[in-house]
Amino acid sequence: MSAIRVLVGTKKGAFILTSDGTREDWSVSGPHFAGWEIYHVKGSPVDPDRIYASQTSEWFGQVIQRSNDGGVTWEQPGSGPKLPETPPGSEDGEPMPQGKSNMFVYDTSEETGKPLTTHQWYDGTQHPWEFARVWHLEPSLTDPDSVYAGVEDAALFRTTDGGQTWHELAGLRGHDTGAAWSPGAGGMCLHTILLDPADPGRIYVAISAAGSFRTMDGGETWTTINRGLNSGFMPDPTAEIGHCVHRLAMHPSNPDRLFMQKHWDVMRSDDAGANWYEISGNLPSDFGFPIEVHAHEPETVYVVPIESDSLHYPPEGKLRVYRSRTGGNEWEALTDGLPQKDCYVNVLRDAMAVDALEPCGIYFGTTGGQVYVSPDGGDHWSPIMRNLPSVLSVEVQTLP
Amino acid sequence: MIRVEIPFHLRTLAGVDGEVMLTVDGEVTRASILDALEARYPMLRGTIRDHVTLKQRPLVRFFVCKEDITHDSPSDPLPNTVASGAEPFLIVGAIAGG
Numbered sequence: 001m002s003a004i005r006v007l008v009g010t011k012k013g014a015f016i017l018t019s020d021g022t023r024e025d026w027s028v029s030g031p032h033f034a035g036w037e038i039y040h041v042k043g044s045p046v047d048p049d050r051i052y053a054s055q056t057s058e059w060f061g062q063v064i065q066r067s068n069d070g071g072v073t074w075e076q077p078g079s080g081p082k083l084p085e086t087p088p089g090s091e092d093g094e095p096m097p098q099g100k101s102n103m104f105v106y107d108t109s110e111e112t113g114k115p116l117t118t119h120q121w122y123d124g125t126q127h128p129w130e131f132a133r134v135w136h137l138e139p140s141l142t143d144p145d146s147v148y149a150g151v152e153d154a155a156l157f158r159t160t161d162g163g164q165t166w167h168e169l170a171g172l173r174g175h176d177t178g179a180a181w182s183p184g185a186g187g188m189c190l191h192t193i194l195l196d197p198a199d200p201g202r203i204y205v206a207i208s209a210a211g212s213f214r215t216m217d218g219g220e221t222w223t224t225i226n227r228g229l230n231s232g233f234m235p236d237p238t239a240e241i242g243h244c245v246h247r248l249a250m251h252p253s254n255p256d257r258l259f260m261q262k263h264w265d266v267m268r269s270d271d272a273g274a275n276w277y278e279i280s281g282n283l284p285s286d287f288g289f290p291i292e293v294h295a296h297e298p299e300t301v302y303v304v305p306i307e308s309d310s311l312h313y314p315p316e317g318k319l320r321v322y323r324s325r326t327g328g329n330e331w332e333a334l335t336d337g338l339p340q341k342d343c344y345v346n347v348l349r350d351a352m353a354v355d356a357l358e359p360c361g362i363y364f365g366t367t368g369g370q371v372y373v374s375p376d377g378g379d380h381w382s383p384i385m386r387n388l389p390s391v392l393s394v395e396v397q398t399l400p
Numbered sequence: 401m402i403r404v405e406i407p408f409h410l411r412t413l414a415g416v417d418g419e420v421m422l423t424v425d426g427e428v429t430r431a432s433i434l435d436a437l438e439a440r441y442p443m444l445r446g447t448i449r450d451h452v453t454l455k456q457r458p459l460v461r462f463f464v465c466k467e468d469i470t471h472d473s474p475s476d477p478l479p480n481t482v483a484s485g486a487e488p489f490l491i492v493g494a495i496a497g498g
Contacts, residue, residue, distance in 0.1 A: 035409055059459040059493045060409055060447040076413075079443035099442030103451045 004355055005070065005397040006373075007051065008365055009038035012389035014053055016071045023361055023375040026384045032074065033065065040350055040393045042137050043070075047144040048397050052163060054134035054149075062133055064101040066163050077101045078164030100165050104131045104149070104157055107170035116174050119153065120182040129153045129173070136350060138193035142200070150190030154181060154207040156219060169219035172205065177224060177241045184208035184244045184263075191349055192248045196255040204258065204273060209244035212260070214273050225273030229262065247349040249291045251298035259301050259328070261291040261349070266303055268328050279328025284315045290352035294377060295360040299327040302354075302362060302378060304347040313344035321362070323378045337381030338372065345370070350393040357398060365391025402428065403488040404437060410448070410491070414441040419488060428483040430462055431474040448491060463490040 006017040013031025032038075036055045044050040049070040055063040065074045079099045106129050108117060121127035132152040140146035145162040155173045157166040172178075181188060189208055196202035201218045204225070211226040229243045244263035251257065260267040260276065265286050267276045280286035285305040294300035301324045307315050314320060319338045322331040345368035355361040362374045369388040374381045401421045411417065422436045431454075438445045449456045454474070456462075461470045464482050481487040 034412070057409060057447075059407075059457065060413075061457060062446065063413065063443075076443045079445075097442040099438065099445035100451070102446045105452055 002357055003399040004357070004361065005043075005048070005399060006353075006363055006371065006384065007041035007043065007071070007393075007395040007397065008371055008385075008388065008391060009041050009053070009350075009393035010365075010369070010389040010391050011037050014038040014041050014055075015385070015388060017371065017384050021357055023355075023357075023373055028385065029071065031389075032071070033063075036063070037133075038392065039133060040136050040395075042139055042395045043397045044139040044144040044147075045141055046139075048399055050139070050144040050162075052137045052139060052147055054137055056133040062102045062104065062131070064134070064163050066101075077162050098164065101163050104134070104151055104166055105168075106131065106155060106173070107168040109170075116170075116178045118179060119188065120180055122183065126179065129155070132187060135189045135191045136193055138195060141195050141197055148193050148195075148203070150193050150205065152187045152189040153183075154188045154190040154210060156190055156193070156205060158219070171215070171220045172213060172222045175213070175222050175224070177210070180241060181207065181210040182242070192245070194248055194250045194255075194258075196250075197252045198255055202255070202272075204248055204250070206245040206248050206260075208246065209242060209263075211241045211243040212245050212248060212273055225269070226276070227274065228269070228276030229267065230265070231263065233263070246289045247291050249293050249301070251293045254298050257298065257327075259291050259293060261288050261303055263287065263309060266291065266328065279324070281324070281329035281331055283322055283331050284320075284333075288347075289349040290347055290364065292352045292354055292362070294362075295354045295356045296358065297325070297360075300325050300377070301328060302352065303331075304352070304364065306346060312346045317342050317344060319343040319345065319366075321364070321374075321378055321381075334374070334378040334381070336379060337374075337383075348392055351391050353394050353396040355396045355398045361396070363394050363396050365394045367391065401485050402433060402436075402482065403485050404433060404491065405488045406437075406444075406491045407493040409493065410444055413443055413447065416441075421485075424483075428478050429475050430469065430472070430478065430489075433478075433489055434474075459494040461492040461494050463492055464488075 002021040008015040013034045015030035019026045033055045039054040041053040051067040053065040066077045067074045118126035134149045136150040138148040146160045149157040156169045192206035194204040206212045213222045214225045215222045231243045234242045247261045249259045256272045258269045266280045268279045269276045288306045292302045318340045321334040324331045345366035352364040359376045365371045367390045371385040404420045424436045
């Protein structure tokens with residue numbers, strides 16, 4: 001029987017929730033990395049026991065953790081899993097641990113052709129690029145040692161040695177518009193990385209608040225894909241960049257079709273991002289953060305409406321997931337098992353995921369520390385956890 | 401041996417309890433202590449100071465002999481009591497943010 005592993009990142013550690021395919025009884029391990037902010041935890045599609053985690057702290061910066069056993073034990077890649085008894089390097093012939101798994105250095109080499117060193121700051125002045133943290137880790141679809149990292153200040157990095165070293169794909173930051181990118185309220189973060197299973201060269205990314213970008217050559221060169229977006233907070237609402245894209249989603253069977261939750265507006269593209277149109281339809285609010293696609297129904301989409309950019313909680317105090325079975329515009333509220341009174345939590349952009357079972361399971365975590373599951377595509381919900389720290393991210397692994 | 405006390409979150413990262421005992425070659429300074437600490441515990445690289453520039457992270461403080469030496473030069477020699485192990489070298493996470 002299949003099993004499910006839910007990887008939860010919170011403000012005070014990571015938690016791993018496991019169940020069999022019924023998704024009724026759950027066991028919990030954690031907190032892993034207690035006391036640290038865990039922005040994202042995600043497993044390799046090739047080797048599900050290979051899991052990567054982004055561990056951060058305002059005090060001590062970035063740490064990358066890796067597990068090779070499904071989250072039972074963890075190590076910082078290339079730093080040695082245990083306390084060395086002698087100065088490393090040395091007598092036993094083992095290679096010297098480099099301790100570089102948290103070394104994210106922007107590429108300013110002449111080879112990139114565009115050693116971009118500043119971007120636009122809140123006050124309109126130019127500001128140096130400063131690495132703050134890894135928001136999102138996207139393991140390769142084919143190689144468990146290769147992972148993409150979306151970071152703040154916005155850039156895309158990649159490791160090909162299991163997280164021991166990271167190198168920037170500088171063509172993105174070197175895009176002609178790079179110097180005009182500016183941060184959203186949460187910082188200037190690259191938060192979404194979509195890998196096209198049919199075309200290894202095609203990657204979509206999204207940046208708050210620059211917009212969406214696409215590469216067709218594995219990250220060497222990039223194109224803005226924001227035509228059709230309309231952002232009222234910008235002096236030119238339809239400008240090429242500056243849009244606060246909150247999240248992109250894609251069904252692997254149709255990588256030309258993209259769904260977007262923007263700062264305001266839920267959007268869709270049928271031509272790989274070249275053109276977007278609005279599908280907010282009858283949503284009670286088209287502000288929100290996550291957006292997800294059903295595992296087996298490419299036209300079934302989920303969002304969690306939030307009151308507004310000023311009021312980051314559900315409209316009317318009712319926590320409702322909205323589902324469209326028509327690829328947008330026509331939405332139905334999913335409420336069974338969710339609090340419909342006095343609920344003022346938020347659901348962050350990386351805190352929703354789906355499993356691959358039949359029927360498809362939907363999962364999300366809240367800033368109030370709840371993790372909910374629906375084992376039937378959203379019709380019925382129940383809490384797996386009620387009292388975790390504020391949830392930053394949720395990912396799901398479907399295990400054989 | 402030099403005694404170094406590191407904050408809770410870095411102790412868990414390095415997998416140590418209590419003080420760390422280090423041998424420092426040459427003059428005992430903040431920089432030479434951090435060099436020795438990072439060589440012994442490579443998982444701490446980048447958590448106290450930047451990998452490349454060696455600039456210390458803004459919410460990390462260094463205390464010796466009841467003095468805050470955070471803003472002194474990293475290459476200033478430290479008191480003999482630290483070099484001898486009579487007094488510890490304290491790395492402290494700043495109390496910030498409540």
